[in-house]
Amino acid sequence: MSLLVVGSIALDTVETPARKAETVLGGSAVYFSAAAHRYTPVRLVGVVGEDFPEEHREFLKSMDVDIAGLAVQPGETFRWHGKYQGAMNEAETVSVDLNVFGEFDPVLPQSFRESDFVFLANGAPQVQMKVLEQVKGATLTVADTMNLWIETAREALDQVIGSIDVLCLNENEARMLTGEHLIARAARRLMDLGLKAGVIKKGEHGMTLATAGATCALPAFPEENVADPTGAGDSFAGAMMGYLAREGKTDAASLMRAAAHGIAMASFTVGGFGPQHIADIPIEKVEERVHQLRAICTF
Amino acid sequence: MSLLVVGSIALDTVETPARKAETVLGGSAVYFSAAAHRYTPVRLVGVVGEDFPEEHREFLKSMDVDIAGLAVQPGETFRWHGKYQGAMNEAETVSVDLNVFGEFDPVLPQSFRESDFVFLANGAPQVQMKVLEQVKGATLTVADTMNLWIETAREALDQVIGSIDVLCLNENEARMLTGEHLIARAARRLMDLGLKAGVIKKGEHGMTLATAGATCALPAFPEENVADPTGAGDSFAGAMMGYLAREGKTDAASLMRAAAHGIAMASFTVGGFGPQHIADIPIEKVEERVHQLRAICTF
Numbered sequence: 272m273s274l275l276v277v278g279s280i281a282l283d284t285v286e287t288p289a290r291k292a293e294t295v296l297g298g299s300a301v302y303f304s305a306a307a308h309r310y311t312p313v314r315l316v317g318v319v320g321e322d323f324p325e326e327h328r329e330f331l332k333s334m335d336v337d338i339a340g341l342a343v344q345p346g347e348t349f350r351w352h353g354k355y356q357g358a359m360n361e362a363e364t365v366s367v368d369l370n371v372f373g374e375f376d377p378v379l380p381q382s383f384r385e386s387d388f389v390f391l392a393n394g395a396p397q398v399q400m401k402v403l404e405q406v407k408g409a410t411l412t413v414a415d416t417m418n419l420w421i422e423t424a425r426e427a428l429d430q431v432i433g434s435i436d437v438l439c440l441n442e443n444e445a446r447m448l449t450g451e452h453l454i455a456r457a458a459r460r461l462m463d464l465g466l467k468a469g470v471i472k473k474g475e476h477g478m479t480l481a482t483a484g485a486t487c488a489l490p491a492f493p494e495e496n497v498a499d500p501t502g503a504g505d506s507f508a509g510a511m512m513g514y515l516a517r518e519g520k521t522d523a524a525s526l527m528r529a530a531a532h533g534i535a536m537a538s539f540t541v542g543g544f545g546p547q548h549i550a551d552i553p554i555e556k557v558e559e560r561v562h563q564l565r566a567i568c569t570f
Numbered sequence: 571m572s573l574l575v576v577g578s579i580a581l582d583t584v585e586t587p588a589r590k591a592e593t594v595l596g597g598s599a600v601y602f603s604a605a606a607h608r609y610t611p612v613r614l615v616g617v618v619g620e621d622f623p624e625e626h627r628e629f630l631k632s633m634d635v636d637i638a639g640l641a642v643q644p645g646e647t648f649r650w651h652g653k654y655q656g657a658m659n660e661a662e663t664v665s666v667d668l669n670v671f672g673e674f675d676p677v678l679p680q681s682f683r684e685s686d687f688v689f690l691a692n693g694a695p696q697v698q699m700k701v702l703e704q705v706k707g708a709t710l711t712v713a714d715t716m717n718l719w720i721e722t723a724r725e726a727l728d729q730v731i732g733s734i735d736v737l738c739l740n741e742n743e744a745r746m747l748t749g750e751h752l753i754a755r756a757a758r759r760l761m762d763l764g765l766k767a768g769v770i771k772k773g774e775h776g777m778t779l780a781t782a783g784a785t786c787a788l789p790a791f792p793e794e795n796v797a798d799p800t801g802a803g804d805s806f807a808g809a810m811m812g813y814l815a816r817e818g819k820t821d822a823a824s825l826m827r828a829a830a831h832g833i834a835m836a837s838f839t840v841g842g843f844g845p846q847h848i849a850d851i852p853i854e855k856v857e858e859r860v861h862q863l864r865a866i867c868t869f
Contacts, residue, residue, distance in 0.1 A: 485866070488867060
């Protein structure tokens with residue numbers, strides 16, 4: 272079934288203890304697509320500036336991503352400069368230049384409006400709402416968010432939450448949004464918000480999935496070599512949504528299997544640099560890691 | 571098979587946001603026994619003062635705990651006063667009075683020396699070594715430790731680690747001991763220390779088990795009502811060791827199943843107050859939660 276992603280396309284500068292990569296391709300929609308394209312073709316909506324290199328456009332096309340929704344605006348592409356230290360759990364943002372992404376006004380091509388599976392990557396809830404208003408008859412709508420919007424745009428975020436099926440957010444964001452310290456409680460509170468499911472990403476601690484019937488959880492794949500965590504959450508979402516769109520399913524058991532694919536994919540993401548190396552991973556390798564993940568938590 | 575625990579017996583004062591319990595029965599060996607006795611009879615070695623209430627001794631006897639190794643010394647019983655706030659992840663120690671436990675010189679009754687399964691609860695590594703020197707031909711020796719000993723008695727702790735089969739410690743202690751931020755790496759470094767297995771307790775994030783062949787992990791049981799986390803780690807260990815002693819097994823798959831029992835038991839521990847309420851939980855209830863835990867992470 273068709274899969275739509277709306278999110279950022281960025282030129283990232285990423286510093287890790289091991290290396291510094293300058294002005295490389297990044298952004299939530301890119302990492303999402305690099306993971307999802309292994310499962311099903313992706314429709315992408317985003318915006319770049321006139322400086323966006325042709326090679327990056329070619330990279331998206333090489334993954335069979337439909338870039339009919341990729342707008343080019345006068346000005347520069349969104350730039351993010353992040354730095355990872357120590358445990359590399361969280362990036363310290365050195366600088367952000369929203370550039371054309373600051374005025375992002377997503378317009379979905381007519382052919383994208385009836386997408387079956389829709390993923391709204393982290394972004395201003397007002398912008399996410401604009402997308403939801405254009406989408407018609409989707410099977411599953413999923414949105415990601417972040418602390419910034421929970422703190423500064425709660426009303427708009429609540430409107431998004433009231434309009435989607437599944438919210439995807441990280442551990443501390445789940446705590447912040449629900450006011451619950453304990454993840455098991457935060458998971459249940461997400462359901463009180465009227466969602467069909469809540470996906471709480473916990474980094475090296477894996478994932479908690481809240482559905483109407485149960486709170487489930489999976490450990491992370493024990494990847495020992497974390498080179499660069501950039502894009503881990505977006506590629507998790509990409510594999511999760513790609514799996515669901517490929518299978519055409521949205522039940523709780525399918526969400527768990529999809530999350531396992533997300534965990535497997537994210538473990539590849541953190542082990543290397545940039546979206547290109549995920550895009551190159553054969554689906555068989557991901558499936559092998561899904562099987563390993565199953566073995567890891569079987570008793 | 572026979573199961574021996576050596577650890578503290580305390581009179582605890584515990585403050586949580588909901589209530590304050592003063593001078594109640596606590597201590598690592600007590601929580602361990604309350605969990606383990608459901609699986610197999612427990613032999614206990616510890617020390618109390620002359621003030622130790624008869625009712626607590628009766629409680630231990632009521633669980634079929636062999637208290638032939640319970641020494642009574644002139645002076646007062648070990649007292650710990652802890653306070654939990656906010657996320658209740660970690661106790662803030664208000665006060666500690668080691669009293670007779672400060673001079674704890676464990677002497678194992680002759681009948682305890684050939685115990686098959688031995689658990690050294692958290693304590694000074696020098697004291698743990700004294701126990702190991704008295705134990706002969708054990709099938710499995712497991713020790714717990716804490717940040718205090720990692721920081722102040724590393725040499726003695728290394729000697730303990732070199733003499734046991736399995737080390738049990740919490741997430742941050744594993745990081746401190748191995749110098750690795752990432753739990754997946756810390757787990758492997760534990761194996762480099764010559765252990766047969768490492769058990770990393772991660773609270774609401776579950777447990778990581780390192781064995782020679784693999785790094786496995788289980789999520790926590792999503793208990794939403796955390797009343798008092800005191801004794802969670804010790805009752806985890808009690809159920810784990812109780813299960814292994816009952817089954818008479820020490821292979822990796824059995825360790826995983828044992829850890830699942832530990833997680834299930836610990837979820838009961840945090841849901842109530844004191845060791846008595848764990849002691850009263852029928853084994854069928856624990857087994858039911860083990861099955862639920864399996865369902866929670868099945869995909």
